[in-house]
Amino acid sequence: MDFVEVKADNRELIDKIYSNELESFGVMGGADMWMLMSFVRYGQLYVLMNGDELLSVAQYQGVMSENAVFLYGFSTVPSQRGKGYGVELLIKTHEELIKKGIEKIYLTVDPNNIIAINMYQKMGYLVKELQKNEYGKDVDRFLMVKELV
Numbered sequence: 001m002d003f004v005e006v007k008a009d010n011r012e013l014i015d016k017i018y019s020n021e022l023e024s025f026g027v028m029g030g031a032d033m034w035m036l037m038s039f040v041r042y043g044q045l046y047v048l049m050n051g052d053e054l055l056s057v058a059q060y061q062g063v064m065s066e067n068a069v070f071l072y073g074f075s076t077v078p079s080q081r082g083k084g085y086g087v088e089l090l091i092k093t094h095e096e097l098i099k100k101g102i103e104k105i106y107l108t109v110d111p112n113n114i115i116a117i118n119m120y121q122k123m124g125y126l127v128k129e130l131q132k133n134e135y136g137k138d139v140d141r142f143l144m145v146k147e148l149v
């Protein structure tokens, strides 16, 4: 498996990532092309690949007030789920973010998304609070945090 930091000129890969956003999240929660390019240029966009095939995607924004990032989006291509790629990408991104001096990762997750919550807990993320109506009426989120140092 190859761990790749996506660069702005890799349009073919960015198009694949965008297709996976639609497939993985539908109309709610996925990143559009505007957001993807902002992760690439001003945050971090990392993927796990098998040759030309996209496996998993991690999208990070910087947190201005501290040495931290917000994991905006994380997904594995539907046909590749349950094979350990999500965990593999998280491990690689943690290593990379530590090298950049990042100390903490924030993310939010649907409290009903047991698969994702299991994965994050397995990787040392802790639920810090329930954010009621965070993304609109009845759209609650768990705030989870991973300390990298």
Ligand SMILES: CC(C)(COP(=O)(O)OP(=O)(O)OC[C@H]1O[C@@H](n2cnc3c(N)ncnc32)[C@H](O)[C@@H]1OP(=O)(O)O)[C@@H](O)C(=O)NCCC(=O)NCCS
Residues within 6 Å of the ligand: 024, 056, 073, 074, 075, 076, 077, 080, 081, 082, 083, 084, 085, 086, 087, 088, 107, 108, 109, 110, 113, 114, 115, 116, 118, 119, 122
């Ligand atoms: C959540 C997601 C990224 C997991 O990716 P993945 O590559 O399938 O995950 P992995 O195969 O590395 O599995 C990691 C862990 O997730 C959990 N998990 C995976 N599949 C599961 C299932 N069917 N039921 C319960 N837990 C499951 C387990 O804890 C697993 O570790 P284990 O195999 O040691 O038990 C993937 O399901 C996905 O893309 N979902 C849609 C998008 C999404 O919800 N993203 C998270 C938004 S915050």
